[in-house]
Amino acid sequence: xxxxxxxxxxxxxxxxxxxxxxxxxxxxxxxxxxxxxxxxxxxxxxxxxxxxxxxxxxxxxxxxxxxxxxxxxxxxxxxxxxxxxxxxxxxxxxxxxxxxxxxxxxxxxxxxxxxxxxxxxxxxxxxxxxxxxxxxxxxxxxxxxxxxxxxxxxxxxxxxxxxxxxxxxxxxxxxxxxxxxxxxxxxxxxxxxxxxxxxxxxxxxxxxxxxxxxxxxxxxxxxxxxxxxxxxxxxxxxxxxxxxxxxxxxxxxxxxxxxxxxxxxxxxxxxxxxxxxxxxxxxxxxxxxxxxxxxxxxxxxxxxxxxxxxxxxxxxxxxxxxxxxxxxxxxxxxxxxxxxxxxxxxxxxxxxxxxxxxxxxxxx
Amino acid sequence: xxxxxxxxxxxxxxxxxxxxxxxxxxxxxxxxxxxxxxxxxxxxxxxxxxxxxxxxxxxxxxxxxxxxxxxxxxxxxxxxxxxxxxxxxxxxxxxxxxxxxxxxxxxxxxxxxxxxxxxxxxxxxxxxxxxxxxxxxxxxxxxxxxxxxxxxxxxxxxxxxxxxxxxxxxxxxxxxxxxxxxxxxxxxxxxxxxxxxxxxxxxxxxxxxxxxxxxxxxxxxxxxxxxxxxxxxxxxxxxxxxxxxxxxxxxxxxxxxxxxxxxxxxxxxxxxxxxxxxxxxxxxxxxxxxxxxxxxxxxxxxxxxxxxxxxxxxxxxxxxxxxxxxxxxxxxxxxxxxxxxxxxxxxxxxxxxxxxxxxxxxxx
Ligand SMILES: CC(C)[C@H](C(=O)O)[C@@H](O)C(=O)O
Ligand SMILES: CC(C)[C@H](C(=O)O)[C@@H](O)C(=O)O
Numbered sequence: 001x002x003x004x005x006x007x008x009x010x011x012x013x014x015x016x017x018x019x020x021x022x023x024x025x026x027x028x029x030x031x032x033x034x035x036x037x038x039x040x041x042x043x044x045x046x047x048x049x050x051x052x053x054x055x056x057x058x059x060x061x062x063x064x065x066x067x068x069x070x071x072x073x074x075x076x077x078x079x080x081x082x083x084x085x086x087x088x089x090x091x092x093x094x095x096x097x098x099x100x101x102x103x104x105x106x107x108x109x110x111x112x113x114x115x116x117x118x119x120x121x122x123x124x125x126x127x128x129x130x131x132x133x134x135x136x137x138x139x140x141x142x143x144x145x146x147x148x149x150x151x152x153x154x155x156x157x158x159x160x161x162x163x164x165x166x167x168x169x170x171x172x173x174x175x176x177x178x179x180x181x182x183x184x185x186x187x188x189x190x191x192x193x194x195x196x197x198x199x200x201x202x203x204x205x206x207x208x209x210x211x212x213x214x215x216x217x218x219x220x221x222x223x224x225x226x227x228x229x230x231x232x233x234x235x236x237x238x239x240x241x242x243x244x245x246x247x248x249x250x251x252x253x254x255x256x257x258x259x260x261x262x263x264x265x266x267x268x269x270x271x272x273x274x275x276x277x278x279x280x281x282x283x284x285x286x287x288x289x290x291x292x293x294x295x296x297x298x299x300x301x302x303x304x305x306x307x308x309x310x311x312x313x314x315x316x317x318x319x320x321x322x323x324x325x326x327x328x329x330x331x332x333x334x335x336x337x338x339x340x341x342x343x344x345x346x347x348x349x350x351x352x353x354x355x356x357x358x359x360x361x362x363x364x
Numbered sequence: 365x366x367x368x369x370x371x372x373x374x375x376x377x378x379x380x381x382x383x384x385x386x387x388x389x390x391x392x393x394x395x396x397x398x399x400x401x402x403x404x405x406x407x408x409x410x411x412x413x414x415x416x417x418x419x420x421x422x423x424x425x426x427x428x429x430x431x432x433x434x435x436x437x438x439x440x441x442x443x444x445x446x447x448x449x450x451x452x453x454x455x456x457x458x459x460x461x462x463x464x465x466x467x468x469x470x471x472x473x474x475x476x477x478x479x480x481x482x483x484x485x486x487x488x489x490x491x492x493x494x495x496x497x498x499x500x501x502x503x504x505x506x507x508x509x510x511x512x513x514x515x516x517x518x519x520x521x522x523x524x525x526x527x528x529x530x531x532x533x534x535x536x537x538x539x540x541x542x543x544x545x546x547x548x549x550x551x552x553x554x555x556x557x558x559x560x561x562x563x564x565x566x567x568x569x570x571x572x573x574x575x576x577x578x579x580x581x582x583x584x585x586x587x588x589x590x591x592x593x594x595x596x597x598x599x600x601x602x603x604x605x606x607x608x609x610x611x612x613x614x615x616x617x618x619x620x621x622x623x624x625x626x627x628x629x630x631x632x633x634x635x636x637x638x639x640x641x642x643x644x645x646x647x648x649x650x651x652x653x654x655x656x657x658x659x660x661x662x663x664x665x666x667x668x669x670x671x672x673x674x675x676x677x678x679x680x681x682x683x684x685x686x687x688x689x690x691x692x693x694x695x696x697x698x699x700x701x702x703x704x705x706x707x708x709x710x711x712x713x714x715x716x717x718x719x720x721x722x723x724x725x726x727x728x
Contacts (some may be wrong), residue, residue: 069447087564092570098563124488140525143645145567155529161504165519197620199462200470203509204523206456235627242606242631249485260624292600328714342726 011319012048014074014081014286018055020293020327022084027084027286029312030303030354034346035360045324050077054099055293056088059179066099071106074284079209080287081317082308082328083279085166085293095337101143102210104136107286109279110170112136112258113178113314114290116265116275119336124335126246127270128268131182133175134258136279138162141255162206163254168211174214174280175252176219176227182249188332192216193230195237238264261289273304274336275347276311285318287311297344301351306332344346350356373682376412378445378650384657385667386448392669392720393446393651393676396692399724414441418463419657421518424634430463435470438648445650446663446672447643449657465507466653468500471650472644474501474534476622476653476676477542480629480639483700490610492632496547497539497614497635498622500643505619527568527618531576538644539576539589540583546613547590556580557594559601559617559625602628606615606627610622626654637668637709638700639677642682649682651675661708665715669705670696673723689696691695695726 013033033047034361052070059065065086075080086099103109106149122128131138146159160360172194194212196205207229216229227250232240239245241261253261262295266275275290276359289307297303317325335341339359342348381390389689397411416434418632423429429450438445450463450658467473476498486492508524536558543554552617558576560569572594580593585621591614596604598621604611605625609632630639641656658714661667673696706712 085430092562092566101564143564143566145565147567147571148471150528150530152530155571157527157528157568157571158524159565161523161525163521163523164514165514166514197504200465200505200507201509201523202456203511204521207511207519233625237628238602238624239631240635242628260602262604262627264606267603272603299638320687344691363367 007181009044010046010048011079012050014050014070015050016052016054016070016080016081017084018293019057019087020085020298020351021291022055022086022293024298024301024303024352025289025305025308026082026084028265028352029308031356032309032312032328032363033112033361035363036327039327039364044141044326045321052081054083054103056089056096058099059096060094065096066102066106071082074103074107074286075315078284080214080284080319082312082315083286083288084121084308085289085291087293087295097143101141103286104279105141107279107281107284109281109284109290110167110175111280111285112277113280114258114262114265114275114277115314116262116269118269120334120339124243125268125339126244128265130241130245130248130265130267131250131260132179132258133171133178133252134262135167135171135253135255136165136219137255138167139255147301154353161201161204161256163208165207165211166206168254169215171253172212172215173219176216176223179250180219180223189226190245190249191228191230192250192252193237195233195257197257198269199210199233199236199330205254220264221291234260237261241265242268254276266290270353271304271345272307273343274306274310276309276314278311278314280318285315287315302344303352304345305352305356305359306336309356331359331364333361335359373408374410375411375443376414376441378414378416378442380416380418380434380445382657383421383451384449384659384662385655386419386450386657388665388667388716389653389660389672390446390448391671392716393672395720395724396673396676398566399615399727400688400691403691403728409685409688414447414453420453420460420466420596422463423460427459428539429460431468433468436470438467438650442648444648445681446648448651448672449653449655450642451657451659451661453577454598461507465505467650468643469505471645471648473500473648474645475538476530476641477538477644477682478622478626478629478641479678480546480626480633480641481559482633483697484703486633489606489632490608492609492629494605494609494629495614496622496626496629497535497542497616498626499535499617500622501533501619501620502528502531503619507649525565525568525578525587525620527572529571529575532572533579536576536579536616537583539545539614540587541590543614544583544587553590553592554613555592555594555611555615556614557596557601559596559598559615559621561598561621563597569618570573573659577614582678583584598624601625605629630654635668635709637707638674640673640676640678642675646684647677651679658686666708667716668709669716669720669723670700673720689725695723698726701721
């Protein structure tokens with residue numbers, strides 16, 4: 001399996017801003033893509049965009065949070081996409097279902113890669129440079145739930161947590177692969193930590209853990225030499241990650257633990273507004289900031305565009321455009337190192353547009 | 365419902381040290397109990413002890429990690445108990461099942477109360493003084509799992525996450541009650557945050573969330589006036605707790621989120637070796653340190669006894685012996701404030717015995 005399939009000169013990007021600040025940050029990603037192709041070394045590459053709908057606004061318009069047309073276009077027309085964020089209703093709304101969860105499943109986006117890296121030392125914790133490799137299609141996210149009444153007339157709701165050998169194999173394979181790649185790049189062995197709760201869930205999390213161990217053992221010798229295998233129980237993992245994040249390089253986890261751990265890791269680097277992700281499928285890559293739609297600050301132009309800009313770079317990297325990704329990431333790093341122009345989540349007073357312009361200026 | 369039922373003059377305490385450092389810390393709890401009854405104001409109280417077995421060692425001896433005799437004695441003879449820690453086998457062992465999970469369920473220990481409080485400012489995060497009120501009997505801890513093969517001959521394992529209205533009511537009631545009590549004691553309103561993932565699990569976590577909201581609304585007016593109701597999605601909760609723990613006073617959560625959150629909170633105060641818990645049942649209270657059996661340091665006499673000593677105090681508090689609990693907690697606070705005598709987990713060089721003696725000296 002390779003995630004460096006596409007080297008096309010014209011790349012079609014689906015744009016799914018969604019709701020709230022999603023509508024503000026996705027255009028920042030587009031500005032970066034347009035800007036980077038102005039550099040002479042990338043002048044032979046062109047990005048096309050297809051605007052697509054999903055989210056609460058789409059639900060109110062069409063009665064569907066993820067219209068079929070969006071899925072169809074992603075499948076048929078797009079090489080990759082950028083997904084912003086969607087607003088969830090705070091109480092249960094008939095027929096509404098989170099479009100990102102559905103998208104991940106329907107598009108076979110089996111891995112969600114979430115690198116969390118500090119650019120300047122955080123001054124509180126150990127060094128943070130970890131990558132959470134989150135299974136993206138199953139676990140409690142299959143949303144198989146039933147509600148019934150017990151003998152006292154009280155409600156009981158059961159949800160199924162599903163762990164399959166196949167999905168566990170897929171996620172561990174990509175985890176080993178990217179960990180080995182990073183080891184090659186940096187010349188340093190990478191630790192890969194498998195997160196589970198098999199002391200309680202001996203079958204489901206037990207299967208995850210055993211499968212990860214088998215995949216590691218079956219990996220090519222040159223990968224095994226570069227990747228150190230570790231395991232952590234999820235509660236202990238959260239504890240250790242806060243106490244000393246420098247202990248962790250790559251972390252592979254079932255869906256829900258991956259969700260929780262990536263927010264925890266984001267807290268260590270100072271803001272969710274910095275943390276990117278890439279949803280990886282067999283033939284599509286969807287960049288997505290880890291933050292939500294942030295209704296409290298939506299419309300004010302002060303959302304941090306960095307998570308989206310880094311997601312854009314990450315998407316390009318998975319598509320094989322590593323140099324382009326590096327140019328973008330370096331520009332973001334330079335903005336953060338200087339620390340002069342930043343949005344309020346980082347304690348700054350600047351707008352999204354200020355930060356975007358500063359980063360664009362540095363893309364060269 | 366009241367958790368101040370027992371004021372007996374002779375209190376029978378079951379002692380379940382378990383494995384590893386459990387065997388070292390439980391005797392420290394006993395020393396504290398014996399010492400405190402030497403104070404004139406508590407001289408009419410007497411503690412009796414019944415040694416009980418559970419854990420890996422018990423499993424190797426009897427083929428059962430939680431022998432029936434232990435459960436029977438707790439039910440019939442004990443007013444309360446202290447549970448140390450048990451070692452889980454690292455790979456699946458036929459017939460072995462975590463005794464603490466079983467105990468919580470069989471004894472109807474419906475709530476696990478985990479106060480996490482800093483004594484000296486941590487210098488890294490906001491102030492930490494929160495109490496995690498963890499549902500203790502259901503969720504994925506019912507351990508209903510099945511494994512089958514899919515059409516490709518690959519394994520799939522399903523586990524059931526169960527949320528019931530009854531258990532959710534019980535946990536929210538005690539959460540509101542102890543939050544209101546603390547408000548009365550301190551003269552300050554307490555925030556109570558309900559943790560869930562109902563944006564994905566609309567039925568199960570949705571039921572937890574709705575039930576908590578209903579219980580709050582149905583609480584006596586004077587409790588509602590003292591307790592501020594809040595909600596957080598679990599991933600966001602982990603993020604916010606690390607960013608600023610001072611935002612949280614009481615946190616009520618389904619079993620697994622409570623497990624994860626209490627380890628996260630423990631990391632904020634510097635060591636799991638400081639964090640106590642009390643398992644609360646209708647007529648029994650079991651103190652239990654939040655740490656595990658720590659095989660790496662077992663037998664060296666350097667485990668931190670504070671989590672157990674505080675668990676002992678917490679158990680007494682739930683039994684209605686608040687003054688006795690306070691005397692013990694104050695002694696622990698004094699040890700921590702002075703900071704001279706501490707175990708290696710806190711960066712010290714002292715033994716368990718040194719710390720215990722220092723605390724005993726301060727009980728007066
Ligand atoms: C919005 C929500 C359904 C989603 C998730 O739980 O996966 C989000 O928290 C994320 O991390 O992408
Ligand atoms: C040992 C384990 C089964 C237990 C749990 O998950 O409840 C522990 O982590 C705890 O927090 O008490």
